[in-house]
Amino acid sequence: MIQTVPDGEEVVATQAKASQLPSPPLLIVESVTEFMDTHGLGSGPLSWARIGDGQSNITYRIQRGREVFVLRRGPRPPLPKSTHDMVREARIQQLVRRAGVPTPEILAVCEDTTVLGVPFYIMSFLRGTIITDRIPPNLNSIEQREATSVALVDTLVDLHQLDVSSGELAAIGRPEGYLGRQVDLFSGLWDVNTTRNLPAVEMIGSWLARNIPDSQAASVIHGDYRTGNVMFAVRSPARVSAILDWELATIGDPLADLGYLTATYAEHGSIPTPLELTPVTRERGYLSRSQLITRYRERTDLDLESLPWYQVLALWKAAIFSESIYTRWLKGERPNDTTFGPALEIGVPQLLQGALRFTAINTAVSR
Known part of the structure; x- marks a missing residue:
């Protein structure tokens, strides 16, 4: 379900709200909106939905108007050394995609940890089928x-x-x-x-x-x-x-x-x-x-x-x-x-x- 209202401690509206929580949220609407504006990724209010179970890294479907994106980030810090490296992961995807491997397009990478507490990247949203417990x-x-x-x-x-x-x-x-x-x-x-x-x-x-x-x-x-x-x-x-x-x-x-x-x-x-x-x-x-x-x-x-x-x-x-x-x-x-x-x-x-x-x-x- 796409959501537009910040939900509990996972998603909050502003940095000010995030600073009041005992542990950092996973998504800060204000910060992500500003980052996307800077990189020309959509316009207007932002809505989101969690994708998958996120046992390791965490993925969100982000929608602005009719445009849909995917945001991927690591779990809450502190993170073990050499794990959950979003910058490296994004770079590898860029390289293999350039070599002809089917992967989503990387649209923007954020190395600034003041935005969400950890690096993250935004990639294109692809419509397709992932097979789990049901056959399409x-x-x-x-x-x-x-x-x-x-x-x-x-x-x-x-x-x-x-x-x-x-x-x-x-x-x-x-x-x-x-x-x-x-x-x-x-x-x-x-x-x-x-x-x-x-x-x-x-x-x-x-x-x-x-x-x-x-x-x-x-x-x-x-x-x-x-x-x-x-x-x-x-x-x-x-x-x-x-x-x-x-x-x-x-x-x-x-x-x-x-x-x-x-x-x-x-x-x-x-x-x-x-x-x-x-x-x-x-x-x-x-x-x-x-x-x-x-x-x-x-x-x-x-x-x-x-x-x-x-x-x-x-x-x-x-x-x-x-x-x-x-x-x-x-x-x-x-x-x-x-x-x-x-x-x-x-x-x-x-x-x-x-x-x-x-x-x-x-x-x-x-x-």
């Missing part, structure tokens, strides 16, 4: 369900085939040692983000460290590539009109994206986890995990024998990230979260169990 009518035939899965994989392949050997794209990350850095980084995050003992975290981390595969290629990797972060065109046939949420993008091993996509993908018979955000792919017509992998293998020259390692990495990282959300909920830092946070009490162990199952997969099936 235009993509609901058996043929279009399969086409949806194919488009999902093919778009990932296209992203991974961008040239990152030189130029501005090459500067957004360091592919050398990427996998080892990921294991080291997340190993160190567990103890600072938990209040409980889950031995599987250390067990899986040790297994990952002992079995790091050699990266075969370097590419732009999205870092959170899944069906729910892809927008499809409003008319059939199935076509990806935008890849969304570039917070974790970098230059690294492309199989990290494929591992994440397939490890978190819901298929018939798979055990649900907190990351199952598009459960409809369990239904008839959608490709299975093994079929997604086959499609990717047919369009690349990468050896996928070690893919289970990447799937383990994906679920292990997701468990550690989710534990930080659960800990914040326990501390009362997510007062309006009545479902996702409390569900992670069992959800995090489910992710770890999923990772352990992948460690036992016979990697020969991925040849």
Whole structure:
């Protein structure tokens, strides 16, 4: 629902009102209006609506008259170092869009933290379909369900085939040692983000460290590539009109994206986890995990024998990230979260169990 009246402590009308609150609001209408005026983005009164659940960064639909925009910002400060970097995220989107990847257009970036307390950016609003727990009518035939899965994989392949050997794209990350850095980084995050003992975290981390595969290629990797972060065109046939949420993008091993996509993908018979955000792919017509992998293998020259390692990495990282959300909920830092946070009490162990199952997969099936 589009709103025009400031609502509670999340959205307020003025900076003066914001200064009276115990914690900073997420949106200050006066400040955003002035920023948009400065950049020539629409005119007249501003209305808004929250988009998505915002477990990490937060997104708003902003409307001024007939013009619609999207504002994306990080959570309330203080923010952990090197996280929620809106300026970097916007820059990556600009670069990949210039290279032909379907993404919204970045219209303005605000680095001034006095405006909303954190940097943010405004991008174009695209009309399309994001598939979660309902299948849009235009993509609901058996043929279009399969086409949806194919488009999902093919778009990932296209992203991974961008040239990152030189130029501005090459500067957004360091592919050398990427996998080892990921294991080291997340190993160190567990103890600072938990209040409980889950031995599987250390067990899986040790297994990952002992079995790091050699990266075969370097590419732009999205870092959170899944069906729910892809927008499809409003008319059939199935076509990806935008890849969304570039917070974790970098230059690294492309199989990290494929591992994440397939490890978190819901298929018939798979055990649900907190990351199952598009459960409809369990239904008839959608490709299975093994079929997604086959499609990717047919369009690349990468050896996928070690893919289970990447799937383990994906679920292990997701468990550690989710534990930080659960800990914040326990501390009362997510007062309006009545479902996702409390569900992670069992959800995090489910992710770890999923990772352990992948460690036992016979990697020969991925040849």
